Amino acid sequence: RVIVAPIGNFHSIALRFLREFGTPISAVLGEDGRDRALFLKTARRTWFAQGSLERDVLERVVQFFSVEALLTDLWEALSRAREDGRAIDSSLFREVTDAAAIRSVQHQQLMSVRERLIGERPRMTGAARTTIDVFLEKIPPSDTLPFLEWADRWVELGTVLNRRNALGKLITEDELDLIHGDVYTTVAQTRAQASHNDLVCLALSAWSTYRDAKIRGELADFADVIERWTAMLESRPDVHRAIIEQHRVVLVDEAQDTNRLQQRMIDLMVGRTGPAAGETEPARLWVVGDKK
Numbered sequence: 001r002v003i004v005a006p007i008g009n010f011h012s013i014a015l016r017f018l019r020e021f022g023t024p025i026s027a028v029l030g031e032d033g034r035d036r037a038l039f040l041k042t043a044r045r046t047w048f049a050q051g052s053l054e055r056d057v058l059e060r061v062v063q064f065f066s067v068e069a070l071l072t073d074l075w076e077a078l079s080r081a082r083e084d085g086r087a088i089d090s091s092l093f094r095e096v097t098d099a100a101a102i103r104s105v106q107h108q109q110l111m112s113v114r115e116r117l118i119g120e121r122p123r124m125t126g127a128a129r130t131t132i133d134v135f136l137e138k139i140p141p142s143d144t145l146p147f148l149e150w151a152d153r154w155v156e157l158g159t160v161l162n163r164r165n166a167l168g169k170l171i172t173e174d175e176l177d178l179i180h181g182d183v184y185t186t187v188a189q190t191r192a193q194a195s196h197n198d199l200v201c202l203a204l205s206a207w208s209t210y211r212d213a214k215i216r217g218e219l220a221d222f223a224d225v226i227e228r229w230t231a232m233l234e235s236r237p238d239v240h241r242a243i244i245e246q247h248r249v250v251l252v253d254e255a256q257d258t259n260r261l262q263q264r265m266i267d268l269m270v271g272r273t274g275p276a277a278g279e280t281e282p283a284r285l286w287v288v289g290d291k292k
Contacts, residue, residue, distance in 0.1 A: 005247065005249075010222075010226055010262045010265060011028070011030070011222040011225045011226055014225045014226045014228070014229035014230075014265065015028060015225050015229075017229055017243070018225065018228060018229050018232065021232065021236075021239050023228065023232065025218070025219075025220045025225065025228075026217070026218040026219065027217075027218070027219050027220075028219075028220055028221070028222070028225060029214075029219055029220065029221045029222075030221050030222040035221040035222070036075055038210060038213055038214070038219075039071075039075050039206065039210045040071050040075070042206070042209040042210050042212075042213045043071055043074075043202075043205075043206035043209065043210065044067075044071070045209070046205050046206060046209045047067075047202060047205070047206070053201070054201065054202060054205050057198045057201050057202055058202065060195070060198055061195055061198050061199065061202065064191040064194075064195060065191070065195070070199075070202070071206075074202075074203055074206060077203075078203070078207060079223070082223040082227075082261065083223065083259035083260065083261050083262075084259065084260045084261070085260045085261045085264055088204075088207050089204070090200055090204065093196070093199070093200045093203060098189075099147065099186050099189035099190040099193060102185065102186050102189055103143060103147065103150065103186040104143065106178060106182075106183055106185075106186065107143040107150075109175065109178060110140070110154055110175075110178065110179055110183075111140065113171060113175050113179070114135075114136070114140060116170055116171075117132045117135065117136065117170060117171075118136065120132075120170055121133070121136070124166060126165075127164070127165060128164075128165055128166040128167050131160055131161065131162070131167060132167075134160045135157060135158075135160050135161055138156075138157055140153070140154070140157065141153035141154060141157075147186050147187045147190050148187050150183075150186075151183040151184050151186060151187050154179055154183050155179065155180065155181060155183060155184075157179070158176075158179030158180055159180075161176060161179060161180075162176070163176055223261065226261055226262065226265055227261070229265060230261075230264050230265050230268055233265075233268040233269070233274055234268065234274055234275065235275075236275075237275040237276050240268065240271075240274045240275050240276040240277075241276035241279060241280065243268075243269055244269070244270070244271040244276060244280055244282070244283055245280060247269065247283060248283050248284060249283060249284045249285075249286065250266065250269055250270050250283055250284070250285050250286070251286045251287075251288070252266060252285070252286070252287045252288070252289075253288045253289070254288070254289055255287035255288060255289035256289040256290045256291070257289070258289075266285065269283070270282050270283040270284075270285045271283055272285075
């Protein structure tokens with residue numbers, strides 16, 4: 001019996017088989033960004049609801065964080081977590097790394113840049129020499145200053161630095177990025193530490209309202225589709241067995257971009273894992289991709 005093999009991306013393949021095995025989905029969000037738009041809309045509605053716990057929490061958080069930036073970062077973080085196959089609950093939000101330890105490392109890196117420029121200054125000429133002189137005129141900040149003041153001082157010092165001409169051999173791109181603004185990660189860390197519980201509250205409420213809105217509208221995003229398909233393969237031996245027997249070769253293109261959720265789907269479909277694994281010979285798996 002000749003079977004025409006389905007060809008498509010992960011969520012379209014998953015959607016096809018879900019419908020084939022009796023799990024209808026009214027609409028799939030994602031192609032036009034409607035999943036992100038729905039998340040932002042439902043999160044704002046929850047966070048700004050008059051008299052809600054989330055509104056009280058938000059009033060504390062907005063002292064340190066932009067609401068729009070927080071929503072954008074949260075959407076990206078939750079999307080990555082789902083691609084990694086992680087549950088969206090409080091365990092996802094670990095305590096942030098000690099900001100003082102991060103600052104100590106960054107301060108040592110920047111002081112190392114300064115010492116390097118002092119050592120190379122006599123051999124420099126022209127614009128490079130002038131740039132180094134201007135940079136060295138000012139005393140670097142102490143790493144005992146308040147985090148924001150410390151970061152502001154380094155960024156002020158670093159405004160003159162660049163990697164043009166001879167300086168490109170003395171300062172790396174990462175070092176230049178650090179002194180041009182990445183030092184503020186320590187400020188963000190301190191604020192995140194102080195706001196950890198509030199941020200978790202807002203994140204989980206935003207996720208909950210987004211999930212409920214999809215359920216009410218009989219909608220699914222890309223991750224939902226793959227999650228439901230893998231859940232069906234894991235819970236129904238008959239479906240799992242049928243997929244393995246019907247599709248004896250699975251080809252994955254651009255395999256270097258496969259995330260953990262997609263890998264779980266592959267493993268199930270070829271019979272490496274799942275309830276029917278071992279009952280029949282696994283399908284052949286071919287992958288095409290670049291080295292990462």
